Amino acid sequence: MDVNKMNNNDLSMCKSDKLDEELLKLPNRISETFVGHNIFVTGGTGFMGKVFVEKVLRKTPDVGGIYLLIRNKKGKDPKERLKDVFANPLFNQVKEEHGKDILERKVHPILGDVTLPDLGVSPADRQFLAENITIVYHMAATIRFDEKLKKAVMLNTRGTKLILQLAKEMKKLQFFAHISTAYCHLNEPVLYEKPYPPPADPHNIIKCMEWMTDEVAESMTKKILGNLPNTYAYTKALAEHLVVEQMDSLPIVIMRPSIVVPIWKEPLPGWTDNINGPTGLLIGAGKGVIRSMYCDSDTYADFLPVDIAVNGMMVATWNYIKLGDRNRRVCHMTSSSEIKLSWSEIVELGRGIVENVVPLNGVAWYPGGSLKRSRTYHRICVFFFHWVPAYILDVFIWLSGNEPVLKRVQNRIEKGFEVFEYYANNQWDFKNESAIYVRPLMNARERREYKVDGDGIDFQQYFTDCVKAARVYILNEPPETIPAARRHMRVMYFVDWIAHILFWYFVVYLLTLCSSTVHDAREQVFGLVGGGFRSILGSSDSVAASTGAPAAPVPMSDF
Numbered sequence: 001m002d003v004n005k006m007n008n009n010d011l012s013m014c015k016s017d018k019l020d021e022e023l024l025k026l027p028n029r030i031s032e033t034f035v036g037h038n039i040f041v042t043g044g045t046g047f048m049g050k051v052f053v054e055k056v057l058r059k060t061p062d063v064g065g066i067y068l069l070i071r072n073k074k075g076k077d078p079k080e081r082l083k084d085v086f087a088n089p090l091f092n093q094v095k096e097e098h099g100k101d102i103l104e105r106k107v108h109p110i111l112g113d114v115t116l117p118d119l120g121v122s123p124a125d126r127q128f129l130a131e132n133i134t135i136v137y138h139m140a141a142t143i144r145f146d147e148k149l150k151k152a153v154m155l156n157t158r159g160t161k162l163i164l165q166l167a168k169e170m171k172k173l174q175f176f177a178h179i180s181t182a183y184c185h186l187n188e189p190v191l192y193e194k195p196y197p198p199p200a201d202p203h204n205i206i207k208c209m210e211w212m213t214d215e216v217a218e219s220m221t222k223k224i225l226g227n228l229p230n231t232y233a234y235t236k237a238l239a240e241h242l243v244v245e246q247m248d249s250l251p252i253v254i255m256r257p258s259i260v261v262p263i264w265k266e267p268l269p270g271w272t273d274n275i276n277g278p279t280g281l282l283i284g285a286g287k288g289v290i291r292s293m294y295c296d297s298d299t300y301a302d303f304l305p306v307d308i309a310v311n312g313m314m315v316a317t318w319n320y321i322k323l324g325d326r327n328r329r330v331c332h333m334t335s336s337s338e339i340k341l342s343w344s345e346i347v348e349l350g351r352g353i354v355e356n357v358v359p360l361n362g363v364a365w366y367p368g369g370s371l372k373r374s375r376t377y378h379r380i381c382v383f384f385f386h387w388v389p390a391y392i393l394d395v396f397i398w399l400s401g402n403e404p405v406l407k408r409v410q411n412r413i414e415k416g417f418e419v420f421e422y423y424a425n426n427q428w429d430f431k432n433e434s435a436i437y438v439r440p441l442m443n444a445r446e447r448r449e450y451k452v453d454g455d456g457i458d459f460q461q462y463f464t465d466c467v468k469a470a471r472v473y474i475l476n477e478p479p480e481t482i483p484a485a486r487r488h489m490r491v492m493y494f495v496d497w498i499a500h501i502l503f504w505y506f507v508v509y510l511l512t513l514c515s516s517t518v519h520d521a522r523e524q525v526f527g528l529v530g531g532g533f534r535s536i537l538g539s540s541d542s543v544a545a546s547t548g549a550p551a552a553p554v555p556m557s558d559f
Helices: 007-025 028-031 047-059 078-087 088-097 101-104 123-132 148-168 202-211 214-225 231-245 277-284 306-321 343-357 375-399 406-424 435-440 445-451 459-474 477-546
Strands: 038-042 065-070 106-110 135-138 175-179 251-259 259-261 291-293 303-305 330-334 370-372
Touching: 028 306, 028 445, 038 047, 047 065, 047 088, 047 101, 047 306, 065 078, 065 459, 088 101, 101 106, 106 123, 123 148, 123 303, 135 148, 148 202, 148 214, 148 231, 148 291, 175 231, 175 306, 214 231, 231 251, 251 306, 259 277, 259 306, 277 343, 277 459, 291 375, 291 406, 303 306, 306 330, 306 435, 343 370, 343 445, 343 459, 370 375, 375 406, 459 477
Parallel strands: 038 065, 038 135, 065 106, 135 175, 175 251, 251 330, 259 303, 291 370
Antiparallel strands: none
């Protein structure tokens, strides 16, 4: 290629290629950390677990093996479930780079369940794990914030206790990562990377839940939770304390991610397998079924893309095993120290994307609405702009011979709001000294391949990728349907305007009607009062005429 004829894009690409070549000459010590290690993972079929497994295999194909604790579910055994996981497009890149058989060669299911005694693991599997595992990542947890207390304790708290007991049996264990949450000590406005006292004794709570019936536990939930908003925060705080108790006897690091959101960069920008968090808000707003949220628009959302959170897990492993750092035993995986993105900014970004860039198919209404600081105003808007349209449209859906769905959708949104409102109207300051400390220890290649913070993210591009990925992987709306979605969006724009005009016409009409009614009622009242006075005066005149006494004067103002 003639350098003199190269345009700016060509030059940029050449510079980038040259930079990549230079970076690839640098060692990748973080990837090398996992060579030959046997890793045990709970929660490996979950959102973060999948991304973690993919990253380890892609960056360290020479890992000894990855063993996932998987339970039977919906009639499928662990092998069948693992096969379904590997069919996800998330794993396409690792298959292309290292061969389709790498997943079968390196990833192995272990039948078990963290809610069962002894994890439901067979004696043979337990012995294998005890003799061969060198690294543990405990990610299994219920992420339903409104989970029943007993179930949440059994999974989040007692499950952690059972994993710790298994870890004590592991003869070659070098590292144990407990994936907690940044939102489990919510009574603290400023949260540091250190242990905090639990809301109760976790051992006593476990014993109580083991003998309590679901009904008894449910009746006592509010009293047990105290100031904490939900069972998720409560049981994760209890679990953390169990882990802290074992810090002197096990190579433990507690990791506290904030809101974990879709992938930022690799391997699939915007990918997710759920509609939790901002993704659900984007989809709901894009479909026109979310038009009001009770939220302090000035508070900022602390969230971290899942690939960056996974990077943090792997960097923490390197820092502990290879660098021998024993001072950072609690690490925050948060973003608010680097970025301050308010909820109002997220809403505006999302609105522009779903209206103009990546519209969704079959929107129920044109995207709109706003954040409300007043709960009362929000509830009024929810009634008029969520529930009323849902019932009306469901009637038309029913008349067309299909099953109504919008009422069910609004019920799910309502439950989501119950959880969301607490976090959207409160603010916490998460300190992340560990990420700040470890960045200078990494070379340029490692910093690029294992980014551990939110600094430098282009959020316009990020949320665009999120909506694009949600269309494909969540809503099953292929990219070729976008032109039709744009046309439908233009139609809904005019429908929305017509509806606004009719709505305000109806409001003005009601006000006029009410005003006319009030005027008529006032005239009737005045007429009755005047008639009453005239009757009194008439009676007075009659009495005066019969007695010869003058009638009492009546002030003109009374009329």
